[in-house]
Structure formats: structure tokens, C-alpha cells
Amino acid sequence: MVSSVRFRRAGLVAAALASVFLLAGCAPGTSPVDNYPGMPAPEHEPDGTAAEEEHENEEGEPVAAWLEDGGKLAVTIWGSSTCPQVGRDIRVLEPAHEGNAVAIDLVERPEDEVCTMDLVPHTTVFWTPQDVTTTKPLMVEVAGTTVEVPIK
Template sequence: MVPVPRTAARLLTAVAALAAVATLAGCTSAPGRPLEDYAGEPKGVEAPASSAGGASWVAWLDDGAKVAIVLYGSSSCPPKVANISATAADSIKATLAPAPGGICTRDYVPHTTVFTTPESIGKTGEVNVVLPDSTLTLPARQG
């Protein structure tokens, strides 16, 4: 067995410690990742009139602790939001998940993705949710 110099041994120990921390961090839910993802509209929330005809919309859930983003598309290949991030106190950027491959049905139904509201989002004014092809507006939070 070849002796390992002290500096290399310390480096190996540090790398092992960082790997352990990264592994443990993977056990918690990452900020901006979906809490829930399901077919249909959010439970207990009435769709706004502007969503008639299948327009995307957003809503506060749990007194503003969560944000639900509703997108419309195929039930077999639903559009999904992969993550969100606050870009300002009044703006959230939503990144869509890649479209699944394969054949999709030609129906047009709602699909909801729910996120924890980013901590830096203000509570007193409207909040814009910026999607790649549109911007949706949340009213000032209640609660």
C-alpha cells in the first residue's frame, strides 16, 4: 500500500464530507420545485372568467403560502411547470418542463402544478408570473 500524503488525505476527507452534505441535501425538497402536480384545476379554487376557452391562469393557495399554475394541453402529454424562481418582489419566472416524446391525445384539458410561494415575493401588490409565451397576474395576497 502506498502512503498518502497528509494534504491529499485532508482533501479526500473534505471531498467525502461535501459528498455527504450533498446527499443529505437531496433528501429535502428544493426551493422552486413542484409540491404537487396533477390533472385538473386546483381544488377549492374557482377558475377566473379569463380562463374560459382554455387560457392559462394562476391562483394563490393556502392564504398565499402556495402558488398554483394551471396550463392547458393534452391529457396524455400535459404541459407542466418544472420550477419557479422569484426575479423581483413582484415577479416569478416559471420554467416549463420539456415536452414528453411520443403521441399525444388531441384533447385540451387543464393541468395544475403547485409551488411554495418564494419568500421574497411581496404580499401587498400584484405578482406577475412570467411563462415563456405569456405573463399571468396574481392579485395582491390575502392573509
């Protein structure tokens, strides 16, 4: 009798832990899912808009764009090719019903790091947070500036 109670408790604990892991797997994380030099690849944006933006943005301003029908958000930041500015995580500043805004925190680089003086794009891709929407403009704070991502 005692062993069957222990067995049931162990089963309930295992089921509870499995539920936690299953639910955690459904929610997108805040860490990047992809990270690469250049603009979002043409296969991510079949209409070629990302490649056009690279030529239009000669000032090196950050660019953000929806990928995969709004399932992901790509953030491109210009900087040194040897010391790129890379997104570390994404935070919701204002959920969709309050304004639809996120912030991208960058990986901190050592102050004494030696970097080239070129200006090239580097893209970090995040899952779109659950609390934002693609049906209204998204404000993205990154690298000291705010970028507006239009409605998808």
C-alpha cells in the same frame, strides 16, 4: 489531550453541518410541491373561485392563484391530457421591492411524443418564493404568457 481536541473538532463540524441542513429545510425550494390534473381542488380554495375560473377560461389561457393564504402558488396550464404541461421550477425575476415577478419553467417534452388533441387543465403547485409578496400583484411568466395574480 489529542483525542479531546479531535472530539471537539468533530462536534463543531457536526454542529455546522446540522445548521446548514436545518437552514436549508426552512427555505422553500424551487421544485413543485404538488402536481395534478384539473384546477386547484376546492379544499385548497374554500370560496370555490378556482372552479369558477375553469368555466370562465374557455380560451385555455394559463391561470395562477395563491393557495394557503399565499404560502403556495398554483399555476394551471391547459394542454393535452396525455402530455400535460407541467411546471419544473419557479424563479424570481423581480423581487417584491423591484416589481414582484416570477417565471415558471416547464418540463421539456420530446418533440416526437404523440399526444391527444384535447384541451384540459393541469395544475402545478409551488411554495411561494421568499423574495415575493402577496401584498402587491404578482406577475407570473408561464408558457409564453404573463399572468397577474391579484393581491391576497
